[in-house]
Amino acid sequence: xxxxxxxxxASTHALAHATFIxxxxxxAPAAWTNYFGISPSRTITKGQPYIxxxxxxxxxxxxxxxxxxxxxxxxxxxxxxxxxxxxIERLGLPRADLRAHVERADARMRFFCYWSNEDGDxxxxxxxxxxxxxxxxxxxxxxxxxx
Numbered sequence: 001x002x003x004x005x006x007x008x009x010a011s012t013h014a015l016a017h018a019t020f021i022x023x024x025x026x027x028a029p030a031a032w033t034n035y036f037g038i039s040p041s042r043t044i045t046k047g048q049p050y051i052x053x054x055x056x057x058x059x060x061x062x063x064x065x066x067x068x069x070x071x072x073x074x075x076x077x078x079x080x081x082x083x084x085x086x087x088i089e090r091l092g093l094p095r096a097d098l099r100a101h102v103e104r105a106d107a108r109m110r111f112f113c114y115w116s117n118e119d120g121d122x123x124x125x126x127x128x129x130x131x132x133x134x135x136x137x138x139x140x141x142x143x144x145x146x147x
Contacts, residue, residue, distance in 0.1 A: 015078035015116040024107035032067035041070035109139035
């Protein structure tokens with residue numbers, strides 16, 4: 001019987017990916033599309049049905065405004081750093097005025113990172129320069145670890 005590690009290597013399921021998210025109670029996702037000049041991977045508009053990550057339409061209405069750019073479909077790596085670097089490059093981070101835009105919108109900004117660690121032997125690789133940049137921008141880095 002193959003080990004978990006061998007099964008993972010044979011799988012096409014990535015062990016890591018990241019999403020840049022800006023969410024708020026009242027700033028429409030289109031405002032962030034205009035600001036960054038790129039189309040998001042996902043959006044949610046308050047009071048409207050939205051597309052779930054599975055591609056299905058939600059049964060519920062959005063409770064907030066959300067703009068998200070994902071690395072999953074573009075970056076092939078089981079480490080977080082390449083996913084985060086991709087998002088940083090696409091978004092043109094850091095941006096001198098981003099923190100002010102986020103604060104004016106009373107929004108929350110974060111990197112939301114998926115981290116598969118079934119064997120418990122992987123340590124997320126978030127470089128110090130990325131941590132420092134997000135802190136300076138008023139954002140956070142969250143790691144959702146699955147064991």
